Amino acid sequence: MSSFSTLEIGKRALIAQRLGLDVTSNNVANVNTPGFSRRQIALSETAPTMTPSGYMGTGTVMDKLRSFREEFFDKEIRKNISRNQGFGTDGKIMKQIEGIMNEPNGTTIGNAVSDFFNSFEDISVRPQDISLRRNLIDKAKTLVDYFHNLSSGMKDMRSNILSDMKNNVTTANGLIEQIATLNNKIAVSKSQGGSEATTLIDQRELLLEDLSTLADINVSQGEGGMENVFVNGINVITGKDFTKLQVVEKADSTTGEKSVSLYNLQPDGTPLYALNPQSGEIASQMKHFNVTLDGEDSSGGYSMMKTLDNFANSFVQRVNAITVTGFGLNDAGPLPPGRSFFTPITGTANASNIEISSDILNTPENIPLSDTLNEPGNNKIALLISALSQDTTFASSMTPSGYYASMVGKLGTISAEAINGSSTTTLIAQQLQNQRESVIGVNLDEEAVNLIKYQKAFEASSRIVSTTNELLGIIVNLGR
8 A cells, every 4th residue: 555545544534533523512512502413423434445465444434424313202392392382371371261250359250149149138138128229239230240340351361362373373384484494405405415404404393393382293204304294184384385374263154153263275375274283372272262262162162151151141030030020119010010130131141241120220129029019028039039049950950159169160170180281291391301312412521522532533643644744755755
């Protein structure tokens, strides 16, 4: 083997070891960079050459740059991120509903219900007392105001959820476009260099995880290192091509029920397929808009708004059914005037439209408390209404207090499920992150060893070049 061959071997060794130093230095520099996956060069021996003494080695060359990213961990982490974000959004919305249900002074609609029925019991002692009648109206006003405030609060929440959902979809569209752009860059890098740019792959994974917070996604490998992304089986990214998403609002022509769905769009901007994500922030928002806070919900799920409306309707129907049979203090006809305590009298009442009848609101003498004409001391109607507080058929086979307690209990159960789910998925997230970091994370001790290894190899390679150069100089001088 000639000295020139030895120089070539030394040169190749210098290049290879320098690349090893560069890669190791880059690992150390990115030890705290989110989403970074450590890299390692793979060296291979170059093809041997034939000499009179047999085949001789010709040095080394970098075969490829290896990334330690693991698709298994990426997939599980994305799945868990989506579930965790969904539980977190559930908990946030439930906490807001709890805030609406509880007034700042600690009173609730349950207190107002008890006060309302207690007022009928109090007035039954002196049904002709105008001050007690006015107090009864005040308690009824308080109850009606609670229904109105709860209804208004939940409607405002529903409107805010829709606004947040649209903002999230805008964010998702931005992420989808960025992922598709990175797909294209990765494919180009592979076609030019024979392998994908690992930096771009790391950036894409971060974007995929951000997208997972909004909706659960499935990812499959495409051509040229590109990845295809699906939401509930519907593709939103295919290589460098993508479709935008949009929240579509609908109203049932028969019931008037308003609902929202998430669609991907055709190139002309018209909705194509309903995506129906199962987890993530958008999925949670859709669930609470379409079910929890929908007074016209027909899904069969638990609707807090519908439950509240049913409660208000029970008050109107059950109390009115009794008061229409009674007499006020000044009624003169032989038959009961059929005076309702609450409105609306016809149709279905709800928490937003329940009111005190105008016949009663400004004229406490008109409150029907007697079941017989011209008997001011008769309290039969008052006692019947007071007894509704213990009526197990008042609403959904429960007493008024039992019905309210079931509302609070259901709210607590949903909140607890959200908190437990968030806690569990947070713990799983930590475990998955630790497992992934053990594979792709940078270990400074290991990198320090690699730096020394490549440094010593580089120095030795330099020695090969310098020694060969000296030998060549001697040979040249011998010929003079």
